[in-house]
Amino acid sequence: MMLPERTVERLSEYRRSLLQCLEEGKTHIYSHELAELHHNTAVQVRRDIMFIGYTSMQRKGYDVRELISVIGDILDSEKGLNVAVIGVGNLGRAITTYFVGKRSRLNIIATFDVDHNKIDRVISGVKCYPLNRLKEVVGTHNISIAIMTVPADSAVEVSEHLVEAGIKGVLNFTTIPLNVAPDVYLDEFDMITSLEKVAYFVKMTKK
Amino acid sequence: MMLPERTVERLSEYRRSLLQCLEEGKTHIYSHELAELHHNTAVQVRRDIMFIGYTSMQRKGYDVRELISVIGDILDSEKGLNVAVIGVGNLGRAITTYFVGKRSRLNIIATFDVDHNKIDRVISGVKCYPLNRLKEVVGTHNISIAIMTVPADSAVEVSEHLVEAGIKGVLNFTTIPLNVAPDVYLDEFDMITSLEKVAYFVKMTKK
DNA sequence: GTGAAACTGTGATTTAATTAACAATATTTC
DNA sequence: GAAATATTGTTAATTAAATCACAGTTTCAC
Ligand SMILES: NC(=O)c1ccc[n+]([C@@H]2O[C@H](COP(=O)([O-])OP(=O)(O)OC[C@H]3O[C@@H](n4cnc5c(N)ncnc54)[C@H](O)[C@@H]3O)[C@@H](O)[C@H]2O)c1
Ligand SMILES: NC(=O)c1ccc[n+]([C@@H]2O[C@H](COP(=O)([O-])OP(=O)(O)OC[C@H]3O[C@@H](n4cnc5c(N)ncnc54)[C@H](O)[C@@H]3O)[C@@H](O)[C@H]2O)c1
Numbered sequence: 001m002m003l004p005e006r007t008v009e010r011l012s013e014y015r016r017s018l019l020q021c022l023e024e025g026k027t028h029i030y031s032h033e034l035a036e037l038h039h040n041t042a043v044q045v046r047r048d049i050m051f052i053g054y055t056s057m058q059r060k061g062y063d064v065r066e067l068i069s070v071i072g073d074i075l076d077s078e079k080g081l082n083v084a085v086i087g088v089g090n091l092g093r094a095i096t097t098y099f100v101g102k103r104s105r106l107n108i109i110a111t112f113d114v115d116h117n118k119i120d121r122v123i124s125g126v127k128c129y130p131l132n133r134l135k136e137v138v139g140t141h142n143i144s145i146a147i148m149t150v151p152a153d154s155a156v157e158v159s160e161h162l163v164e165a166g167i168k169g170v171l172n173f174t175t176i177p178l179n180v181a182p183d184v185y186l187d188e189f190d191m192i193t194s195l196e197k198v199a200y201f202v203k204m205t206k207k
Numbered sequence: 208m209m210l211p212e213r214t215v216e217r218l219s220e221y222r223r224s225l226l227q228c229l230e231e232g233k234t235h236i237y238s239h240e241l242a243e244l245h246h247n248t249a250v251q252v253r254r255d256i257m258f259i260g261y262t263s264m265q266r267k268g269y270d271v272r273e274l275i276s277v278i279g280d281i282l283d284s285e286k287g288l289n290v291a292v293i294g295v296g297n298l299g300r301a302i303t304t305y306f307v308g309k310r311s312r313l314n315i316i317a318t319f320d321v322d323h324n325k326i327d328r329v330i331s332g333v334k335c336y337p338l339n340r341l342k343e344v345v346g347t348h349n350i351s352i353a354i355m356t357v358p359a360d361s362a363v364e365v366s367e368h369l370v371e372a373g374i375k376g377v378l379n380f381t382t383i384p385l386n387v388a389p390d391v392y393l394d395e396f397d398m399i400t401s402l403e404k405v406a407y408f409v410k411m412t413k414k
Numbered sequence: 415g416t417g418a419a420a421c422t423g424t425g426a427t428t429t430a431a432t433t434a435a436c437a438a439t440a441t442t443t444c
Numbered sequence: 445g446a447a448a449t450a451t452t453g454t455t456a457a458t459t460a461a462a463t464c465a466c467a468g469t470t471t472c473a474c
Binding site for chain 1: 209210212215216219220223224227244245246281282283284288290296297298300301302304305312313351352354375376377378382383384386390392393394396397398399400401402403404405406407408409410411412413
C-alpha cells in the first residue's frame with residue numbers, strides 16, 4: 001500500500017527535525033511540537049504517523065529514536081539506492097558536492113556529462129562518465145535514480161536515454177516537463193515556477 | 208481574489224511552454240495539446256484558464272500570444288519585482304548565474320554574504336553586499352523577494368533579518384523549515400525531501 | 415444548408431486532503 | 445484515590461482539487 005505523496009514529503013521533513021532533536025538530547029516529542037516545527041497542525045502530524053502505523057507511549061509523546069527508525073523503515077530501501085547526476089554544470093556540481101558525505105541511504109555514485117573537460121574527472125569524490133556509457137554504468141553500479149541537470153534543450157533526449165538505461169526514478173531540475181515510461185517515477189523540481197509563485201503571492205498580498 | 212496555489216504553479220508552467228510554442232511559430236494551441244505537455248488533462252487546463260477569465264476563439268484553440276499576455280497579467284507585477292540571493296555558495300552562485308539575463312519580470316539585483324572573500328565582488332554582474340547592510344540595500348533597491356541559500360545553521364537567524372528588513376516573499380532552499388511573519392509568503396524548496404520521495408516511490412514500485 | 419466532428423466552458427460529481435470533534439488513556443495534583 | 449489535565453488515535457465532517465458529463469459553438473464535408 002502506497003502512502004499519499006504529501007505524507008511521504010512530510011515524513012522526510014519530520015525525520016530531519018527528529019534527527020536534530022536527537023542531537024539536542026531530546027528523547028520524546030509531542031505531536032504539537034513537531035507540528036510547530038513544520039507549519040502544520042498536531043492533527044496532521046498524528047494522522048501522518050498513524051499512516052505508518054506507529055503508536056507512541058500515551059501521554060509522553062513519541063519516542064524520537066523509535067520514530068526515526070520507523071520512518072526509516074518506510075522511506076528507505078534496505079540497502080539504500082544509488083543515484084547519478086546527469087549534467088555536471090553549476091547546479092549539478094552544487095548538488096553533487098552537497099550530497100556527498102551526507103549520511104544517507106541515497107548515494108550519488110556517478111555523474112555523467114558530454115563535455116570532455118568534465119569526463120573522467122572526479123568531482124567531490126564522484127567520477128564523471130561520458131553520457132554514452134550511461135547504460136553500462138547504470139547496470140554495473142545498479143543505479144536506480146537520476147538527478148537531471150542538463151541544459152533544457154537536451155533534456156528530452158537525455159530523459160529517453162535514462163529510461164532506456166533502466167533508471168526507475170527521475171528528479172528533473174530542467175525547466176521543461178518530461179515524459180517518461182509509466183513505471184518510472186518522475187518529480188519535476190521547478191525553481192522558476194516556485195519563484196514565480198512566490199512573486200504572485202507577494203504581489204497579491206501587497207494589494 | 209487569490210488563485211489556488213496549484214493553479215498558479217501550472218500557469219507558470221504553461222507560460223513557459225507557450226513561449227516555446229511561439230518560438231516554433233505556433234499561433235494557436237488546444238487544451239489537450241497543452242495538457243499533453245504537462246502531465247495533466249485537457250479539462251484541468253481549461254479549468255485553469257477559466258480561472259483567469261480568458262476565453263479562446265471557439266474551435267481554434269487558444270491564441271498563444273494572447274494567452275501568454277493574460278497569464279502575464281495575472282502572475283507578473285507591473286514593474287517586476289526585485290530579488291536578492293542570500294548566501295552565495297555553490298547553490299546561490301548557480302542560481303544567480305542561471306537567472307541573470309533571463310528575460311523576466313523577476314530581477315536578481317543583489318546578493319548577500321558574510322564571507323569577506325565574496326563581499327563587494329560581482330558575481331554574474333550582480334554585486335555581493337555584506338549581510339549587515341541588508342536592511343539598507345533592501346530599502347534603497349526596493350527588494351521584495353529573497354532566495355535563501357545560506358548554511359542550515361544560520362537559516363533561522365537570517366530569516367529573521369529578512370523579515371525585519373521588509374522582505375515580503377522567501378524561497379527557502381535550506382533544509383530547515385522557517386517561521387516568518389504571517390504577511391510574508393514562504394515557499395520551502397526541499398531537495399532532500401524531493402529526492403527521498405522519488406526514492407520511496409522507486410522502492411515501492413519495485414516490489 | 416445539413417449532419418457529423420472537434421473543441422470549449424462550466425455545473426455537478428467524485429476523490430483526495432485536511433480539519434474538527436471526541437473517546438480513550440496516562441499523568442499529575444491535591 | 446478522585447478530579448483535573450494533557451495527549452493520543454480515530455471517526456466523522458469539511459474543504460479543496462480534480463474529473464466527469466454535456467450543452468453550446470464553430471468548422472468541415474458533402
Ligand atoms: N542553475 C540553476 O539555478 C537552475 C535553475 C533552474 C533551472 N535550471 C536548469 O538546470 C539545468 C542545468 O543548469 P546549470 O545552471 O547547471 O547549467 P550549466 O550549463 O551550468 O550545466 C549544464 C551541464 O550539462 C552538460 N551537458 C550538456 N548536454 C549534455 C548531455 N546531453 N548530457 C549530459 N550532460 C550534458 C554540460 O556540459 C554542462 O556541464 C538547466 O536545464 C537549467 O534550465 C538551473
Ligand atoms: N547545494 C545543494 O545542492 C543543496 C541541496 C539541498 C539543500 N541545500 C541547502 O542550501 C544551502 C546552501 O548550500 P550550498 O551548497 O550553496 O552551501 P555553501 O556552503 O556552498 O554556501 C553557503 C554560503 O552562505 C554564506 N553564508 C554563511 N553564513 C551566512 C550568513 N549568516 N549570511 C549570509 N551568507 C552566509 C557562506 O559564506 C557561503 O557563501 C544550505 O543550507 C544547504 O543545506 C543545498
